[in-house]
Amino acid sequence: HVGWQIYCLPMEDELNNLKFKKASTSKITTPTFLRGMIDIKEDPADTFIRLSGFTKGFVKINGFNLGRYFNSAGPQKTLFVPAPILKKGKNEILVFESDCVNDFTVEFFDKPDLG
Numbered sequence: 001h002v003g004w005q006i007y008c009l010p011m012e013d014e015l016n017n018l019k020f021k022k023a024s025t026s027k028i029t030t031p032t033f034l035r036g037m038i039d040i041k042e043d044p045a046d047t048f049i050r051l052s053g054f055t056k057g058f059v060k061i062n063g064f065n066l067g068r069y070f071n072s073a074g075p076q077k078t079l080f081v082p083a084p085i086l087k088k089g090k091n092e093i094l095v096f097e098s099d100c101v102n103d104f105t106v107e108f109f110d111k112p113d114l115g
Helices: 013-017
Strands: 032-040 047-050 056-061 064-070 079-081 089-097 107-109
Touching: 064 079
Parallel strands: none
Antiparallel strands: 032 089, 047 079, 047 107, 056 064, 056 089
């Protein structure tokens, strides 16, 4: 024990109660939840998500936890998004970023980038 304090951050049902506001900056340097939407016009297919401007955290789509990303650790640059978690119409993307966001762009690709 060297003066550490631990705080539990439950990442389950409590996320439904988050309140979001429009980002007021082009860079974030504190732990943050971000939400975006993607509107899918056709039948969803398997895809891969890339968050190049993000540093370290996790991604959920429509409440499904895709997994963690840590871009500077690599080599993997994308996370798999199975078609069944996507739907025609609006889909919610929820990101927990623990470090820093330099670019809020989220991209989808038809092939993985495994480094």
